[in-house]
Amino acid sequence: MxxxxxxxxxxxxxxxxxxxxxxxxxxxxxxxxxxxxxxxxxxxxxxxxxxxxxxxxxxxxxxxxxxxxxxxxxxxxxxxxxxxxxxxxxxxxxxxxxxxxxLETQALMKEALLEIDQMLDGLGHKVKQAFVMAQFEELPYAEIAERLGVSLRSVKNYVARAMVHCSAMLP
Structure with missing residues (x-):
């Protein structure tokens, strides 16, 4: 055999x-x-x-x-x-x-944060930052551009790239 x-x-x-x-x-x-x-x-x-x-x-x-x-x-x-x-x-x-x-909500929130981080893995640092600021801090793109030291157009591209990336990660 x-x-x-x-x-x-x-x-x-x-x-x-x-x-x-x-x-x-x-x-x-x-x-x-x-x-x-x-x-x-x-x-x-x-x-x-x-x-x-x-x-x-x-x-x-x-x-x-x-x-x-x-x-x-x-x-x-x-x-x-x-x-x-x-x-x-x-x-x-x-x-x-x-x-x-x-404690239960804390555990769920921590798990969600880890999942979001994993979902954003592979994106550049500024792309991640722009996405988090836009989606979770609900900052206007102009303020994100100022904080990151990039153009408004770059912020729009970063957020769009992150959205496409996240959409591709969903089942």
């Missing part, structure tokens, strides 16, 4: 894990300074590799470069999530006690 493609893939990923897990964990720990988070991201990296069937063959040619790339993306997402959560907590801390939403 021969080995199926799925068996071969699982065996390749297992070997990749055995040969590189310790190295990847140490690499992430050096970047993060936190062993538990580094271990979590290392595991997430290998799960991502296992799920990416088409990329696995490339990974086996240059395993550490591939793992560092995948882990680096996960690390950037980790820090971005932390930044969003920190900013949200700062906003809550500055709200009057009577206006602070319930």
């Amino acid at each position: 021969g080995m199926t493609e799925a068996d071969a893939l699982a065996q390749d990923v297992a070997m990749l894990y055995q040969n590189n897990h310790r190295w990847l964990s140490a690499w992430l720990r050096a970047k993060m300074g936190n062993k538990a988070d580094a271990e979590d991201l290392a595991q997430d990296t290998f799960i991502r590799v296992l799920c990416a069937h088409t990329s696995t063959q490339m990974a086996l040619r240059e395993p550490r470069a591939y793992l560092a790339t995948v882990a680096g993306r996960l690390l950037a997402n980790f820090y971005r999530r932390q930044s969003i959560e920190r900013t949200y907590l700062e906003v809550l801390a500055n709200m009057p006690q009577s206006e602070i939403p319930s």
Whole structure:
């Protein structure tokens, strides 16, 4: 009975894990300074590799470069999530006690913020800023242009580009 493609893939990923897990964990720990988070991201990296069937063959040619790339993306997402959560907590801390939403609403709002951030991933910084200012702060385009130091036409283009990008992300 021969080995199926799925068996071969699982065996390749297992070997990749055995040969590189310790190295990847140490690499992430050096970047993060936190062993538990580094271990979590290392595991997430290998799960991502296992799920990416088409990329696995490339990974086996240059395993550490591939793992560092995948882990680096996960690390950037980790820090971005932390930044969003920190900013949200700062906003809550500055709200009057009577206006602070319930814990359930806070969790839903935080999840929505993370989803919006993920949806806007891949857009330039000014495009994201213009979109957020227009949609969530409800600022007029002229004020956005002034704050970003760009033309009114640029703001219109940024918001339109973000809208098209978000529309393409919706199911």
